[in-house]
Amino acid sequence: MFSKLFTLITFLVFIFMLWMVFWWIPIDISQGPVAKTVFIHVPLAWCSMVAIVLVAISSIYYLFNKKLFWDNLAQSTAEVGVLFGSLALITGIIWAKPIWGVWWTGEAKLTTTLILILIYAAYILFRSLYTNSMQMKKIAAIIAVIGAIDSPIIYFAANLWQEAHPVTVIGPLAREDSSFGADYGITLLVSVIAFTMLFVILTRLRLKILSLEQ
Amino acid sequence: MRNFLNILQIIKIIVLKDFVEEIKSKEILISIISYSTLVLVVVATTSYINNSIEIFSTIFWISLSFSVILGINKSMSKEFENNGLEMLLTSPIGFEIVIMSKAITNFILISISSAIILLFNNIILNYDLYDLEFIFLVLIVNFGFSIIGTITYLLFSKARGKEILSPLLFIPLVSPLLMGGSLTSVQIMNNNLEGYAWYGLIIAYDIIFLLIGVFISNLIFQE
Amino acid sequence: MDKSYITIKDLSKKFNENKIIDNLSIEIDKGDLVKISGRNGSGKTTFLKILSQLYTFDEGNIFIKGQPINKNSYLKSIISYCSSDSIFYKDLSVKNNIIFYFNILGESNPKDFYEKNNNFLEINTFEEKFPEELSNGQKKRMNLFRTLIPSFEIYLLDEPELGLDSDSLEILNQKLVKINNLEKTIFFSTHNLSSLDIYNNFKKEILL
Numbered sequence: 001m002f003s004k005l006f007t008l009i010t011f012l013v014f015i016f017m018l019w020m021v022f023w024w025i026p027i028d029i030s031q032g033p034v035a036k037t038v039f040i041h042v043p044l045a046w047c048s049m050v051a052i053v054l055v056a057i058s059s060i061y062y063l064f065n066k067k068l069f070w071d072n073l074a075q076s077t078a079e080v081g082v083l084f085g086s087l088a089l090i091t092g093i094i095w096a097k098p099i100w101g102v103w104w105t106g107e108a109k110l111t112t113t114l115i116l117i118l119i120y121a122a123y124i125l126f127r128s129l130y131t132n133s134m135q136m137k138k139i140a141a142i143i144a145v146i147g148a149i150d151s152p153i154i155y156f157a158a159n160l161w162q163e164a165h166p167v168t169v170i171g172p173l174a175r176e177d178s179s180f181g182a183d184y185g186i187t188l189l190v191s192v193i194a195f196t197m198l199f200v201i202l203t204r205l206r207l208k209i210l211s212l213e214q
Numbered sequence: 215m216r217n218f219l220n221i222l223q224i225i226k227i228i229v230l231k232d233f234v235e236e237i238k239s240k241e242i243l244i245s246i247i248s249y250s251t252l253v254l255v256v257v258a259t260t261s262y263i264n265n266s267i268e269i270f271s272t273i274f275w276i277s278l279s280f281s282v283i284l285g286i287n288k289s290m291s292k293e294f295e296n297n298g299l300e301m302l303l304t305s306p307i308g309f310e311i312v313i314m315s316k317a318i319t320n321f322i323l324i325s326i327s328s329a330i331i332l333l334f335n336n337i338i339l340n341y342d343l344y345d346l347e348f349i350f351l352v353l354i355v356n357f358g359f360s361i362i363g364t365i366t367y368l369l370f371s372k373a374r375g376k377e378i379l380s381p382l383l384f385i386p387l388v389s390p391l392l393m394g395g396s397l398t399s400v401q402i403m404n405n406n407l408e409g410y411a412w413y414g415l416i417i418a419y420d421i422i423f424l425l426i427g428v429f430i431s432n433l434i435f436q437e
Numbered sequence: 438m439d440k441s442y443i444t445i446k447d448l449s450k451k452f453n454e455n456k457i458i459d460n461l462s463i464e465i466d467k468g469d470l471v472k473i474s475g476r477n478g479s480g481k482t483t484f485l486k487i488l489s490q491l492y493t494f495d496e497g498n499i500f501i502k503g504q505p506i507n508k509n510s511y512l513k514s515i516i517s518y519c520s521s522d523s524i525f526y527k528d529l530s531v532k533n534n535i536i537f538y539f540n541i542l543g544e545s546n547p548k549d550f551y552e553k554n555n556n557f558l559e560i561n562t563f564e565e566k567f568p569e570e571l572s573n574g575q576k577k578r579m580n581l582f583r584t585l586i587p588s589f590e591i592y593l594l595d596e597p598e599l600g601l602d603s604d605s606l607e608i609l610n611q612k613l614v615k616i617n618n619l620e621k622t623i624f625f626s627t628h629n630l631s632s633l634d635i636y637n638n639f640k641k642e643i644l645l
Contacts, residue, residue, distance in 0.1 A: 115386040118383075119387070121382065122379055125375070126370060126379050129373045129374045130373040133453050134453065139369050146426060149422070153390055153415075153419060154390055156390075157394065157415060158390075158393065160394075160411065227540045228541070231537050235526060235529060236528075238529075239528045296523065296527055297520070297524045298526040300524050301537075304489050304517075305542055306542070306543070307541060437492050
């Protein structure tokens with residue numbers, strides 16, 4: 001009953017968000033319509049970061065108490081997190097080309113997201129290729145924790161790297177600073193809420209499927 | 215103190231054993247050196263690069279990192295074929311010592327290969343890079359490669375498709391080392407080393423993964 | 438703490454959600470000869486690997502000399518595990534494989550120790566060969582030499598007689614009798630009770 005209500009509310013929030021993005025918010029004067037990609041890109045990136053933390057916490061819980069629920073939660077959040085992270089990358093690239101004139105800039109967040117997607121892709125692939133399921137769950141949990149420990153270090157390194165390699169962007173808006181008004185801020189908040197709720201639904205669905213399979 | 219000396223003694227025995235094996239088979243050194251040479255051959259036959267610092271750095275680190283994957287896979291697989299590892303695991307030595315010993319063996323073999331790879335790079339790309347700062351940089355990055363490569367191989371040692379999984383996790387995990395290595399290499403070659411922050415980061419990263427290896431050793435080896 | 442030399446209580450072990458060992462309890466005294474019997478896949482090798490700390494277990498307790506078996510280097514130093522598979526490094530000669538093992542056991546002079554005993558199972562006749570040049574029986578003899586010559590308190594033998602000729606079986610039997618007479622505890626698993634005379638003298642049986 002609660003899950004159906006939650007799904008309905010998520011649907012309504014999404015509709016509201018789409019109205020805000022496509023009708024309520026005016027088109028940005030400097031960036032044009034592509035600026036609205038930020039309302040999809042930022043929430044996706046946020047959810048993928050949340051996923052990393054959740055995978056790590058679930059994995060640590062699994063390593064300590066061996067309850068299947070935590071392993072299933074780790075797997076579900078990893079899969080949904082990789083999906084959201086990949087979409088965040090794609091939307092980021094779509095935004096970057098017209099604004100900065102380049103597809104890829106080596107910017108710290110992009111680089112970190114790419115690297116983390118690879119780590120969690122390895123996590124997911126490993127789970128499907130290893131036959132001894134109990135040992136597999138243990139090792140998968142270790143990989144997830146290593147990925148989580150590593151993520152701030154990768155971000156820090158990518159930041160240092162970015163400082164040493166100033167981005168050469170040549171697009172028409174390369175030198176412009178964009179500043180969002182309050183209306184953009186509110187819309188962004190609603191988008192983040194909408195996508196977070198979607199993340200919860202997808203994770204819960206995947207968790208249910210895993211439990212039924214077992 | 216006596217315990218520490220015992221540990222060093224055991225590590226020495228295992229590393230020496232690995233060297234005796236390598237002297238007979240020469241598989242690891244040959245695979246690392248020949249793979250990186252092939253990368254250089256491809257570069258030499260597909261580009262007009264001549265004396266470019268940035269490209270030297272990029273090619274050196276690309277050829278080293280991919281050939282290291284091959285070398286570490288070869289080195290670690292020797293423990294698993296014919297169950298040789300079981301000899302170590304059933305003896306009264308801690309599992310973390312097994313990991314450290316293998317990491318040290320891999321480090322020494324990778325470093326020997328790096329010297330030869332560097333020589334070939336210098337010849338093909340027309341550069342003379344033998345600075346002490348660069349050599350130290352290569353050594354600390356190699357240590358990171360060896361400990362991370364050892365851990366990633368062991369994590370996937372019993373999985374199907376470990377040849378794909380191991381590099382798939384290895385490369386992302388060593389990305390901070392590659393960033394630091396390539397950036398600092400360019401600065402060294404430009405005689406413009408901007409402080410030692412990257413050295414610090416690389417050494418800290420190596421230590422973190424050494425500790426990770428020690429902590430997860432029991433989980434990896436015991437089913 | 439229990440007074441028995443080895444106490445196993447409610448031991449359970451699962452693989453892939455299948456319980457291989459289920460609630461096993463037994464007490465073993467020092468010097469016991471323990472037979473492990475069961476059909477293929479019943480968990481005999483798994484049990485021996487748990488005792489040798491190659492495997493963990495899911496439930497229960499194991500105490501040896503009053504100490505829990507978990508991550509215990511001291512217990513590993515008094516236990517010898519002889520696998521049914523041949524274990525070796527292919528790029529080391531037979532002699533170097535064995536000396537390496539003696540070295541990591543902490544033997545003070547592994548080379549001398551080897552030389553003093555290298556007539557056991559006629560290892561000296563093929564000691565300079567590399568393992569891949571050996572027959573299965575010779576590989577087995579190398580394995581047995583490595584695990585039976587050093588002095589341990591507990592021996593875990595997984596089908597030690599497999600692949601041996603009649604002369605080697607006789608030598609192996611004599612060695613095991615000698616070990617058992619020294620009050621050492623021996624666990625063995627076999628599908629061929631008649632292969633070694635000592636097998637018939639078992640004191641306890643674990644049925645898996």
